[in-house]
Amino acid sequence: MSNMMEIKDLQAKIGDKKILNGLNLTLEKGKVHAIMGPNGAGKSTLSKAIVGHYDIEVLGGEILYRGENIVDKEPEERALDGIFLSFQHPVEVAGVNNAYFLRTAVNAKRRHEGKDELNAAEFLREMKKQVETLGMKPDMISRSLNEGFSGGEKKRNEILQMQMLQPDMIVLDEIDSGLDIDALRAVSEGINSMKDGERSFLVITHYSRILDYIKPDYIHVLKDGKIVHTGGPELVAQLEEEGYESLGEA
Amino acid sequence: MKLSDLKQRTASEILAAFGRDGAAAKSAETLEKMGLPSKKTEAYRYGDIEAVLEMDLTIASEPKPAEILPSVQLIITDGVVTHAPASVKLGYSKAIPADQGHFDPLYHLGHVASPGVWEIEIQDEVYLHIIHRFTKPTSLIPYRLAVHVTPGSHAAVYEQFIDTGATGSLVLYGYDLFVGRDATLKMVKNQTLDSGSYQMVASHRCEVGSAATLDLATFDFGSASALQMMQIALGAHAHVEASHLLYASGSAKRGTVSKILHIGEGSTSNQQAKSILGEKARGIFDALIKVEHSARYTKAHQNSKAILLESGAYMASRPQLEIYIDELEASHGSTTGQLDGKQLFYLQSRGISAVEAKRMLIQAFANELIDAVDGEMIREILHRDFDEAFYGQTRVECIETCHGCEEVVLNEGV
Numbered sequence: 047m048s049n050m051m052e053i054k055d056l057q058a059k060i061g062d063k064k065i066l067n068g069l070n071l072t073l074e075k076g077k078v079h080a081i082m083g084p085n086g087a088g089k090s091t092l093s094k095a096i097v098g099h100y101d102i103e104v105l106g107g108e109i110l111y112r113g114e115n116i117v118d119k120e121p122e123e124r125a126l127d128g129i130f131l132s133f134q135h136p137v138e139v140a141g142v143n144n145a146y147f148l149r150t151a152v153n154a155k156r157r158h159e160g161k162d163e164l165n166a167a168e169f170l171r172e173m174k175k176q177v178e179t180l181g182m183k184p185d186m187i188s189r190s191l192n193e194g195f196s197g198g199e200k201k202r203n204e205i206l207q208m209q210m211l212q213p214d215m216i217v218l219d220e221i222d223s224g225l226d227i228d229a230l231r232a233v234s235e236g237i238n239s240m241k242d243g244e245r246s247f248l249v250i251t252h253y254s255r256i257l258d259y260i261k262p263d264y265i266h267v268l269k270d271g272k273i274v275h276t277g278g279p280e281l282v283a284q285l286e287e288e289g290y291e292s293l294g295e296a
Numbered sequence: 297m298k299l300s301d302l303k304q305r306t307a308s309e310i311l312a313a314f315g316r317d318g319a320a321a322k323s324a325e326t327l328e329k330m331g332l333p334s335k336k337t338e339a340y341r342y343g344d345i346e347a348v349l350e351m352d353l354t355i356a357s358e359p360k361p362a363e364i365l366p367s368v369q370l371i372i373t374d375g376v377v378t379h380a381p382a383s384v385k386l387g388y389s390k391a392i393p394a395d396q397g398h399f400d401p402l403y404h405l406g407h408v409a410s411p412g413v414w415e416i417e418i419q420d421e422v423y424l425h426i427i428h429r430f431t432k433p434t435s436l437i438p439y440r441l442a443v444h445v446t447p448g449s450h451a452a453v454y455e456q457f458i459d460t461g462a463t464g465s466l467v468l469y470g471y472d473l474f475v476g477r478d479a480t481l482k483m484v485k486n487q488t489l490d491s492g493s494y495q496m497v498a499s500h501r502c503e504v505g506s507a508a509t510l511d512l513a514t515f516d517f518g519s520a521s522a523l524q525m526m527q528i529a530l531g532a533h534a535h536v537e538a539s540h541l542l543y544a545s546g547s548a549k550r551g552t553v554s555k556i557l558h559i560g561e562g563s564t565s566n567q568q569a570k571s572i573l574g575e576k577a578r579g580i581f582d583a584l585i586k587v588e589h590s591a592r593y594t595k596a597h598q599n600s601k602a603i604l605l606e607s608g609a610y611m612a613s614r615p616q617l618e619i620y621i622d623e624l625e626a627s628h629g630s631t632t633g634q635l636d637g638k639q640l641f642y643l644q645s646r647g648i649s650a651v652e653a654k655r656m657l658i659q660a661f662a663n664e665l666i667d668a669v670d671g672e673m674i675r676e677i678l679h680r681d682f683d684e685a686f687y688g689q690t691r692v693e694c695i696e697t698c699h700g701c702e703e704v705v706l707n708e709g710v
Binding site (some may be wrong): 126 | 643645649660667
């Protein structure tokens, strides 16, 4: 099977507002797909629908992940099956130690995959390696989860989680927002290191800047809750020059 | 006897009921004037005091032992000191001058009903571990301590409570605490109390002298009802840091009723309560900070946060400020609610089950106060006791709290 995920005629609302209006999207295995679109198009709603956020009510359609419809699955089941969302605004959780949280998550996934759990020392060795690679401060290991982290530190922490959890379908919701050039480079390198020809990436962004670092295979334009255009990387330049209004309906 | 039998009694009749002479006469007179508490009494309106007063009990009457044995800890069994460390000076008085202005009738009853007062003098750099043991079933166990921290001293007290057969008993405990000028006392109380055990009303009075600091942290866990009542008076430039962590389950009615009195100029207080309530438990935080005319340039802050785990749980949160001056900084607040949905989802989105995610967030809520306690060993005990009360077993791992392994790993190759 060459498709990691197929989204078919997805309709979803938040509260009383219908946001996704029959969205169709195919994400190929091993490819980087970028979603661009104007404010309010439904980009973040799509990412939330994929991971099963409680805000979203799916009204119709399917999200097929490796051929299985996951619309009714719990968020943790989707995560254990290999879906990962890097949040636009990661929440702060005072009192939950970053290492403890991540080891709990890693070991939950390992149990799900029938592997032995990592003990504290094994886990910390691995975490320390990744922390160094990402240029994070060592004390972030023992601090509370995202508490008091700067915007850049929070995004690096998202990438750290991604690297430790080794997911198969990675959704990055505006991973570039609030990052300076150095942080953007470090985060992008972290993401690129995960490319292995098998994993799929869905990069949701407002700006083309991140796509200079994470080279997409496909660009999809989302407007009014639907994918209205799909093209290759060259589409980025066109969007930069002409804006979203230049594109007609798909 | 039933404590309700003392209703409408004169001071001398109350003294006679406990076989006391005139040493506790003033407290008996105050009690006669105040009367026993009822559910209409301000301080007891959220508890279940009338059921407490109706408990049919035998007064525990252990004599003062001929010899107090040396020990690392101060051990008090059914209200009687049996072991004491050499680092504290211990005395025994028939009575001490009680605070006749204390708001709690059971403070005064405690002074009347206790056969005497154990006086403890703590000097510099002393760490005192007090173990309260209760062994007698269906008994009224009244006892009081008077703790004197000498001026300029820096000391710590850790209180632990152990039940070894006091089913159905009522413990009327309390201390009169005097923190001398320029002294610092860090006091931690750790009490797990489950249904089928004893009940306790602890009624305390704290006098914090000029430029002295009292750091008081209380940890109350379990499914039995209990109340801690405290009146804290602050001298000039004195400070109290009070934190209260409550985890109550079952049908427990449990919590803190307090009055912090700013009397001296420049005195400061910070009181923080966190409550986690399961099943049909009722948490109580009924706390007044009163700033007197004399207490200019005071700073007083008070906050209560509660998490209700089930629909039958209830929090009676009532932080209050009573202020008679303009020159001060003061705040108070209270929130009661459920776990944060965004935080829960974040954890679940990483593959952590909803049940485990809830546990982690509850633990985090509790950790803020536990991790603020000085001393690694005490923190570990508090984490363990919270886990045992909450999960029914110990779940603490070193990675979560002590970070010892982590430091080893972090230092590897450096």
